[in-house]
Amino acid sequence: MVENVRKAIQIDQHMPDSLTTSMVDDVFLILMSCCERAISTLSANSVLAILCGAMNLLSNEFQEALQHKLREPNLGAKLFLDGVGVQKAGTEIATSLNNMDVSCEFVLKLRRKIEKQCAEAFPAPSDRAKIESCLSELGETSTGFKQALNAGMKQLVSTVTPRIRPVLDFVGAVSYELSEAEYAENEVNDPWVQKLLHAVERYATWLQPPMTSSNYDSFVHLIIDFIVKRLELIMMQRKFSQLGGLQLDRDARALVSHFSGMTQRTVRDKFSRLTQMAFILNLEKVSEILDFWGENAGSVSWRLTPAEVKRVLRLRVGFKPEAIDALIL
Numbered sequence: 445m446v447e448n449v450r451k452a453i454q455i456d457q458h459m460p461d462s463l464t465t466s467m468v469d470d471v472f473l474i475l476m477s478c479c480e481r482a483i484s485t486l487s488a489n490s491v492l493a494i495l496c497g498a499m500n501l502l503s504n505e506f507q508e509a510l511q512h513k514l515r516e517p518n519l520g521a522k523l524f525l526d527g528v529g530v531q532k533a534g535t536e537i538a539t540s541l542n543n544m545d546v547s548c549e550f551v552l553k554l555r556r557k558i559e560k561q562c563a564e565a566f567p568a569p570s571d572r573a574k575i576e577s578c579l580s581e582l583g584e585t586s587t588g589f590k591q592a593l594n595a596g597m598k599q600l601v602s603t604v605t606p607r608i609r610p611v612l613d614f615v616g617a618v619s620y621e622l623s624e625a626e627y628a629e630n631e632v633n634d635p636w637v638q639k640l641l642h643a644v645e646r647y648a649t650w651l652q653p654p655m656t657s658s659n660y661d662s663f664v665h666l667i668i669d670f671i672v673k674r675l676e677l678i679m680m681q682r683k684f685s686q687l688g689g690l691q692l693d694r695d696a697r698a699l700v701s702h703f704s705g706m707t708q709r710t711v712r713d714k715f716s717r718l719t720q721m722a723f724i725l726n727l728e729k730v731s732e733i734l735d736f737w738g739e740n741a742g743s744v745s746w747r748l749t750p751a752e753v754k755r756v757l758r759l760r761v762g763f764k765p766e767a768i769d770a771l772i773l
Contacts, residue, residue, distance in 0.1 A: 468546050478498070511540075524647075679692065686726055688725065690726055696715050734771070
């Protein structure tokens with residue numbers, strides 16, 4: 445088993461029209477075959493020995509092979525050349541992440557298959573208990589792969605976000621103290637949202653084809669997390685007219701609409717703090733917040749703390765600080 449797994453890792457290659465490399469299928473086929481042979485001996489000790497060996501291989505040599513590509517220095521320089529994604533490097537990195545993603549699933553499938561076969565082959569409770577304990581540990585290797593996958597995904601995202609950040613920094617110079625004429629002009633000539641979405645399209649979407657759908661969803665959501673966190677910081681430093689609050693709501697809706705089309709998972713909740721900020725900034729008067737707070741919240745699940753609500757209210761031009769301070773939230 446050990447030599448066969450090592451051989452599968454050694455001859456690993458990317459197969460045409462496949463999102464993973466050959467070693468993922470090969471290694472798990474080898475492990476399943478060895479486990480089935482051990483079960484056929486009807487010896488619980490043989491099964492335990494094979495399972496222990498399988499866990500060691502998966503947790504050490506196989507996981508090391510999975511992470512190899514992601515440990516290359518200066519990943520960003522390999523992925524982008526003169527601001528353009530390098531397809532070969534992108535495919536290699538995406539495939540490495542796919543290997544981890546699929547391996548997480550394969551570990552759990554392996555466990556379920558062995559569990560089912562052992563339930564039939566070993567009726568003795570003592571044997572079943574030992575095997576079940578070992579299978580539980582086998583299942584935990586999936587957690588290790590998932591952690592490695594998350595770390596690798598964050599590393600990939602860290603090569604993309606610096607290329608998006610200049611557009612976000614530009615948002616800090618955009619005025620939200622808008623007159624009716626300026627608000628109308630923004631509807632025709634969007635100040636920054638389309639620039640940001642263009643940057644995301646340029647630096648992120650080219651990685652969709654070589655990724656598994658779950659990995660691409662995670663990738664997009666991590667980018668959204670970066671964008672939202674940065675936007676919240678920027679908006680907390682701006683001043684807003686009431687129309688500026690409407691503009692922020694329009695901007696947030698445009699972002700939600702676009703990103704909803706990029707991922708199969710919901711994105712609306714990630715923008716909820718921004719949309720709630722926009723809602724507050726669009727109030728007619730300070731005390732109006734009480735109509736939507738506490739027992740009056742209705743279906744609204746506030747993501748902003750009372751202190752943050754007051755901080756947002758202070759961003760509105762014309763709202764008196766003493767009225768905000770007097771609020772009891």
